[in-house]
Amino acid sequence: MNVPLLDLKAQYRTIEVKIENAIREVLRSQHFIMGPNVTRFEAEIAEYSEVKHAIGVASGSDALLVALMAIGVGPGDEVIVPPYTFFATAGSVARLGARPVFVDILEKTYNIDPALIEAAVTEKTKALIPVHLFGQCADMDAIMKIASKHDLYVIEDAAQSIGSRYKGRAAGSIGQMGCMSFFPSKNLGGFGDGGMITTDDNELAEKARVLRVHGAKPKYFNQVIGVNSRLDALQAAILSVKLARLDEWSMARRRNAAFYDKEFKGTSIGIPFVESYNESIFNQYVINVDQRDELMAYLKEKGIGCEVYYPLSIHRQECFRYLEYEEEAFPVTNRCAERSLAIPVYPELTDHQLRFVSRAILDFYA
Numbered sequence: 001m002n003v004p005l006l007d008l009k010a011q012y013r014t015i016e017v018k019i020e021n022a023i024r025e026v027l028r029s030q031h032f033i034m035g036p037n038v039t040r041f042e043a044e045i046a047e048y049s050e051v052k053h054a055i056g057v058a059s060g061s062d063a064l065l066v067a068l069m070a071i072g073v074g075p076g077d078e079v080i081v082p083p084y085t086f087f088a089t090a091g092s093v094a095r096l097g098a099r100p101v102f103v104d105i106l107e108k109t110y111n112i113d114p115a116l117i118e119a120a121v122t123e124k125t126k127a128l129i130p131v132h133l134f135g136q137c138a139d140m141d142a143i144m145k146i147a148s149k150h151d152l153y154v155i156e157d158a159a160q161s162i163g164s165r166y167k168g169r170a171a172g173s174i175g176q177m178g179c180m181s182f183f184p185s186k187n188l189g190g191f192g193d194g195g196m197i198t199t200d201d202n203e204l205a206e207k208a209r210v211l212r213v214h215g216a217k218p219k220y221f222n223q224v225i226g227v228n229s230r231l232d233a234l235q236a237a238i239l240s241v242k243l244a245r246l247d248e249w250s251m252a253r254r255r256n257a258a259f260y261d262k263e264f265k266g267t268s269i270g271i272p273f274v275e276s277y278n279e280s281i282f283n284q285y286v287i288n289v290d291q292r293d294e295l296m297a298y299l300k301e302k303g304i305g306c307e308v309y310y311p312l313s314i315h316r317q318e319c320f321r322y323l324e325y326e327e328e329a330f331p332v333t334n335r336c337a338e339r340s341l342a343i344p345v346y347p348e349l350t351d352h353q354l355r356f357v358s359r360a361i362l363d364f365y366a
């Protein structure tokens with residue numbers, strides 16, 4: 001049997017007609033940049049994420065970049081980020097000439113450890129970017145408390161967590177700004193790149209809106225230097241169709257996760273820990289295991305897709321050598337990089353496939 005890590009074709013089959021109609025409408029309108037589809041989808045995301053404003057941009061990475069630009073991050077500033085995340089979280093900081101300052105994660109949730117944040121705060125610290133990794137929110141109450149004590153902005157990297165909840169609140173609605181990604185493999189994935197900034201702050205929303213169109217306001221009159229980063233009308237139309245199904249898909253992911261939890265309970269296979277006050281959307285179902293690489297080879301041989309997120313922590317990346325972090329500076333991050341493995345959890349998995357995957361993993365350790 002073949003069980004890919006993610007099967008986007010299975011999902012597409014269930015929405016094909018609606019998507020094709022939405023695409024055709026955009027094609028007939030020949031309106032590709034901004035316009036009614038983008039405005040409508042922004043309103044839908046704002047409502048879904050319980051914020052006043054949502055600003056479409058070209059990718060999740062650009063959402064981070066534009067959000068950091070909106071709060072004025074630049075050379076001389078420091079921004080605290082976890083080293084266990086997708087590259088863009090730290091890359092966006094460095095791209096603006098600021099310094100990413102890494103703070104280790106909690107092994108049980110893979111999210112930034114709030115107890116370690118204050119030791120990393122200096123007079124140069126301008127912002128914190130907690131990442132809601134694999135679909136579960138970081139401990140936002142603790143993070144917001146530290147941020148307000150030291151007068152720091154909080155930008156939530158919610159690229160993997162749209163629809164996830166922290167103590168009942170929507171991911172991306174808690175910090176000053178939230179950043180989302182519509183990369184195809186995210187829970188709400190487009191047919192290409194796309195991203196969104198969420199915020200309740202009128203002023204930051206306005207800044208982000210101006211920054212994404214080169215900093216022009218009105219058109220052709222630039223008071224600031226922005227970037228060209230907009231969400232395509234085609235992507236907005238597609239994503240709008242998919243957003244209507246998102247909660248149903250998240251529920252299916254949670255159901256699949258619960259199946260694995262039950263199967264792996266009482267074994268040496270470490271299952272994802274979700275805080276009782278959190279609601280995860282399981283962008284990934286990540287197990288924590290001995291002999292990870294051997295297991296991965298075994299599963300791939302059986303036709304089961306799996307992936308390591310992330311094999312090389314950000315502080316160990318060649319491009320960040322100038323930051324002069326010791327390899328061993330973040331022991332929890334390094335341990336997770338050695339032990340974590342994402343297995344298929346996508347909504348369309350059949351019971352048969354789920355059992356095949358869990359059986360294979362249990363057999364490996366039997």
Ligand SMILES: *Cc1c(COP(=O)(O)O)cnc(C)c1O
Pocket residue numbers: 059060061062085086088089131157159160180181182183193194195
């Ligand atoms: C995917 C991702 C991003 C970047 O999003 P893109 O749309 O691929 O640019 C940023 N942060 C995290 C945690 C992500 O998973």
